[in-house]
Amino acid sequence: MTSSPLSLEARSQADDPSSLVMRFGADEPLIMDSGVALAPWQIAYQTYGTLNAGRSNAVLICHALTGDQHVANDNPVTGKPGWWLTMVGPGKPVDTNRFFVICANVIGGCMGTTGPASTDPATSQPYALNFPVVTIRDMVRAQAALIDKLGIETLFCVLGGSMGGMQVLQWAASYSHRVFAALPIATAARHSAQNIAFHEVGRQAVMADPDWRGGRYLLEGTRPSKGLAVARMGAHITYLSEMALHRKFGRNFQDRSAPTFSFDADFQIESYLRYQGISFVERFDANSYLYVTRAMDYFDLAAEHGGSLAKVFKGSATRFCVISFTSDWLFPTSDSRAIVHALNAAAASVGFVEVESDKGHDAFLLDEPAMFAAASGFIDAAARVRGIA
Amino acid sequence: MTSSPLSLEARSQADDPSSLVMRFGADEPLIMDSGVALAPWQIAYQTYGTLNAGRSNAVLICHALTGDQHVANDNPVTGKPGWWLTMVGPGKPVDTNRFFVICANVIGGCMGTTGPASTDPATSQPYALNFPVVTIRDMVRAQAALIDKLGIETLFCVLGGSMGGMQVLQWAASYSHRVFAALPIATAARHSAQNIAFHEVGRQAVMADPDWRGGRYLLEGTRPSKGLAVARMGAHITYLSEMALHRKFGRNFQDRSAPTFSFDADFQIESYLRYQGISFVERFDANSYLYVTRAMDYFDLAAEHGGSLAKVFKGSATRFCVISFTSDWLFPTSDSRAIVHALNAAAASVGFVEVESDKGHDAFLLDEPAMFAAASGFIDAAARVRGIA
Incomplete structure (x- = not known):
C-alpha cells in the first residue's frame, strides 16, 4: 500500500x-x-x-x-x-x-x-x-x-x-x-480485567496488521486500516447492549429474506459493524488507539x-x-x-x-x-x- | 512465509x-x-x-x-x-x-x-x-x-x-x-444478534490477515495465524465471565507490581489471552473457523x-x-x-x-x-x- x-x-x-x-x-x-x-x-x-x-x-x-x-x-x-x-x-x-x-x-x-x-x-x-x-x-x-x-x-x-x-x-x-x-x-x-482483555484484543488486531510496521506506518506510507477496523468492530459491540442490537438488527438479513450461503455480510448487523470499522479508520490514528486504550487499562x-x-x-x-x-x-x-x-x-x-x-x-x-x-x-x-x- | x-x-x-x-x-x-x-x-x-x-x-x-x-x-x-x-x-x-x-x-x-x-x-x-x-x-x-x-x-x-x-x-x-x-x-x-456480531469480528480478523490469501493459504503455503489468534482471543473473552476473569487475573501485573509503561503483556490477563490465541492456531484451521461460526450464525x-x-x-x-x-x-x-x-x-x-x-x-x-x-x-x-x- x-x-x-x-x-x-x-x-x-x-x-x-x-x-x-x-x-x-x-x-x-x-x-x-x-x-x-x-x-x-x-x-x-x-x-x-x-x-x-x-x-x-x-x-x-x-x-x-x-x-x-x-x-x-x-x-x-x-x-x-x-x-x-x-x-x-x-x-x-x-x-x-x-x-x-x-x-x-x-x-x-x-x-x-x-x-x-x-x-x-x-x-x-x-x-x-x-x-x-x-x-x-x-x-x-x-x-x-x-x-x-x-x-x-x-x-x-x-x-x-x-x-x-x-x-x-x-x-x-x-x-x-x-x-x-x-x-x-x-x-x-x-x-476491569474483562475490559483490559477487550482492549488487548483490539491492540493485537492493530499490531497483527503488517501495515502497522511496528508503529512506523506514517513514516513508511502505509496504514493498518484492516487491523484498526477489526479493533473498532470488536469494541463497538461492547458499547451496545444485546437488547439494542436485537431491537435494531435482530437476525434480519440484508435486502433479502434468506441466507446467501456465503461469507458476504449476510446479516444487517454484519454490514453495520463493517461500516463502523471502515468509517473509524478514516478519522482515528492507530497508534493513538493503542496509547489511549492503554491509559484506560492502567487506570x-x-x-x-x-x-x-x-x-x-x-x-x-x-x-x-x-x-x-x-x-x-x-x-x-x-x-x-x-x-x-x-x-x-x-x-x-x-x-x-x-x-x-x-x-x-x-x-x-x-x-x-x-x-x-x-x-x-x-x-x-x-x-x-x-x-x- | x-x-x-x-x-x-x-x-x-x-x-x-x-x-x-x-x-x-x-x-x-x-x-x-x-x-x-x-x-x-x-x-x-x-x-x-x-x-x-x-x-x-x-x-x-x-x-x-x-x-x-x-x-x-x-x-x-x-x-x-x-x-x-x-x-x-x-x-x-x-x-x-x-x-x-x-x-x-x-x-x-x-x-x-x-x-x-x-x-x-x-x-x-x-x-x-x-x-x-x-x-x-x-x-x-x-x-x-x-x-x-x-x-x-x-x-x-x-x-x-x-x-x-x-x-x-x-x-x-x-x-x-x-x-x-x-x-x-x-x-x-x-x-443472537450480539453473538453474530462477535463471530463476524472474528471472521473479519481472519480475513484481514494477508496470509489468509482469500482462503487459499494451504495452497500458497501461508497461514493466517495472526488473524486467527486475534479471533480466538476475542471469542475467548466471551466464553468466560467478568467474575471469572476478576478472580483468576484481576488487575494483576505480570511478575512485577507496577506497570512497564509499554505495550508488552503487562497484565496477566493479556499474557493469558495471547497464549490462548497462539495455542489455538496450532490446532485449528482458519477456514473451518469461518465455516463453523457461520453455521452457528445461521441457526x-x-x-x-x-x-x-x-x-x-x-x-x-x-x-x-x-x-x-x-x-x-x-x-x-x-x-x-x-x-x-x-x-x-x-x-x-x-x-x-x-x-x-x-x-x-x-x-x-x-x-x-x-x-x-x-x-x-x-x-x-x-x-x-x-x-x-
Missing part, C-alpha cells in the same frame, strides 16, 4: 488541528507518570460561551476513548455534528449561555494534542512508539496546564462519560480544590492510595453526581456503586442516578431524558450554590 | 485423522441446506463403550465450535486429554460402562470430517472457500448418516453444550423419533417452522433436560428459558436446571457438580424408562 492523502492529512491534523491550540515550550514540559518530561507539547481545544468576570463559570468536558474536542461544533475532520450536542449547547444541561465550556483533546490523542502521530522535534518524524505511554493522570495534568494558561483557578464543573468519567474522577482526586462539582457518567474508578484510582478508594476522596469539598445505565455491561452500575460507596465513606457530597435504558454503554451519548434531567438538576443546584446566574 | 510442517500436518489431518472414519462414496452424497450435494465425503468419529444387543444404549455427543471427536481420549493432535472427561467415562454421568458413546467431528470441521481443508477430488487441492457453506442441520444430517451406517435406529441420548446444544435441538427437531432423550446445555434455539430453529419454536417440537416424544448457567452471557438463561417455554407449549417432557456458577459460558466444560448431578439424574431416569441396565 502506498502513502495515501489520508495519512498526510492525519499528520497535518496531528500538528495543526482546526481548533484552538495551546502550545507549551521547551521550558514547560509535561511531567508524565512514566517519568518522561514531554516538551515541547501542545493541547488542542474548543471553547463555547463566555468566561464570566469572576472566572467562576468554567465547565470542563472530558472526552471518551475515540472522542475529541469538537463536543458541540461540526467536526472539521469528519464533517459530522459535535459528539455531545444533546448535553452541551444553548439551553442544554451544560448551557453555553451560562457557562464557559472547554473541551480538549487528550494527550496521546490524534486531533491536535501531542500524541504518537505528532512530529517529534528531535527527529522531525512522527513519534510513533517513541511517544511515552500516557495515563489518565497525564491527560488530566495536560488539561490542568491548559486551565492554568486560561487563567482559571477553579472549574465550576468537570463532566464526562466512560474514559471521560475516569478523567473526572482523576480531576477530583488530583485537584480536589479546583473542582466545584464533578459529574462522572458510565465510568469506573478502575478498569486504578485507589492503587494510588494503597487500594482504598475512600482515601482518594477524603476531605473532598467537591460535590458529585454519579450516573450509570442499567444495560451498560462495559461499565456496569456496580462500578458506579463502588465510586458512590467510596464517596459516602469519605463523607463527600454525592448523588447517584441509575438510568433505566436498554442502549448499553453508549447511552451516555444518546437521547436519554433521565440522564439530562439528572445532569440539569445537579448542575443547576450547584450553580445556585456557586452563585452563577 | 513459506510452507510450514504444520500446514502439511493440517492437510494430512484433514484427510487422514487419527480416529475412526466413515467414508461415503460418490453415490452417497450429503445433501446440504445450500443445495450442494457433497460427494464423496467422510466423517471422523470416536466411540467408547459397547453397543448392546438391542442397540438401545447409543449416546451421541455433539461438540462445540472448536471441539472435536476426541471427547474422552487423549487428543492425537494436541496431546491433551479429551475435552469432556468430566462428563464422559466410566462412572461419569455419561457412563461408558453402560452406554455406547459416539462423538463425531462436524462437517466443515478440521479434524478428519470433510471440511474446507479437505482435498477436493475435482481439483486434488484443498477446497478452501469452494467448500459449501454448512449449517447446523447439515452437521446433524452428516451425523445421522453415520448413525445409519453404524446400524443404530434410535439414539438413547443426544447431548452437547453451546454449538453442541444447537445440534441436540436440531436432532430433536429433524429426527424426533430417533432421539429418546435430549440434553442441550448452555445453548439457544437461535444465535434459527423456529425459522424453519414459520417462527414458532413450539411448532418445531409439536408431538415430540423425546424427553428433554435443558441446562444453563447463571453467569453465561453468551448463551444466557433467557435463551434456555425460550427453549423450555416452547417445549412446554408443545406439551413435551422437559426439565430445566439453571446452575449457579460464576465461570461463564465455559462452565459446561468445567467441574460443575450441579451440572453433573442434573445430567446424571436425567440420564439415569431415562435409562430406566428405556430399560437399559
